[in-house]
Amino acid sequence: MILHWSPRSPYARKVMISAHELGLVDRIEFRNTLVAIGRPNRDLMADNPLSKIPTLVLEDGTVLVDSGVIVEYLNALVGGGLVPAAGAGRWTILSRQALANGLIDVLNLWRNERSKPPQQQSAEWLSAFAEKTAATVDRFERSAGALGAGEFGIDHIALGCALAYADFRFSDLNWRERRPALTAWYDAFSERPSARATRPFE
Ligand SMILES: N[C@@H](CCC(=O)N[C@@H](CS)C(=O)NCC(=O)O)C(=O)O
Known part of the structure; x- marks a missing residue:
């Protein structure tokens, strides 16, 4: 999996912390991706037209956007306890x-x-x-x-x-x-x- 990420982004950090907690860090390639609200990143836009990080690209090319969605995905991948499925x-x-x-x-x-x-x-x-x-x-x-x-x-x-x-x-x-x-x-x-x-x- 490829994660478009930056060390300054609090949303991307949510995904990073989750990956550490779930033991998934080794399965993710972290791609440092520059974003700014007034400067669309055209390379990133090929994956996420909103030019936002975090953006996760799965091995089959599926793209997941939004930190909450990505954390739910990682959590489901390993049956983790970061997001309860019900209740x-x-x-x-x-x-x-x-x-x-x-x-x-x-x-x-x-x-x-x-x-x-x-x-x-x-x-x-x-x-x-x-x-x-x-x-x-x-x-x-x-x-x-x-x-x-x-x-x-x-x-x-x-x-x-x-x-x-x-x-x-x-x-x-x-x-x-x-x-x-x-x-x-x-x-x-x-x-x-x-x-x-x-x-x-x-
Ligand atoms: N709701 C999104 C927000 C993501 C977001 O706004 N990320 C910022 C970086 S901290 C961004 O990509 N900004 C670039 C822009 O708005 O063009 C999430 O939770 O992932």
Whole structure:
């Protein structure tokens, strides 16, 4: 399998961490693929017309897009426990994953807005991104107990990648301030071998 990936992408890191947790790293060829919202990568577009990573190309040429879909595929391949196939817990876990993915989405939009020349940045958007980020991180702070109690899964992976991305791109955010439970949860997450092996870098 070929994974279009980058060491800076939090979505691609979700797949990387899952591959480590599931013992699949040796079956994947990691292809470092440059993407940017304003610069379509035409080589990647042959596989994924949206020019997004992660994109997984299977041995038979089938292309899978979207980190959540790719993690479900890898998990199913080895009968792993990262995404429960059924049961009430499945919806809680998938919804938590979606919330963490949404946090990455907001941080990405925020970063794109901040990278524009100052006169083109929207103060309204910047303040909306800050408010949504704070509210989402607060929500995770309140549910940190439940997070810690559950089996390690795709929801934890997505949240860990979102918070690591906040550290990587928003050193001024101070998301740990007044969020001791989430900070403790994240510290434990960061020490997992799969997280240590996939830390983002430039
Ligand atoms: N929902 C997608 C989001 C993937 C995504 O937006 N990836 C970013 C990299 S972090 C990207 O490819 N950006 C390039 C672009 O938007 O053109 C997923 O979960 O895989």
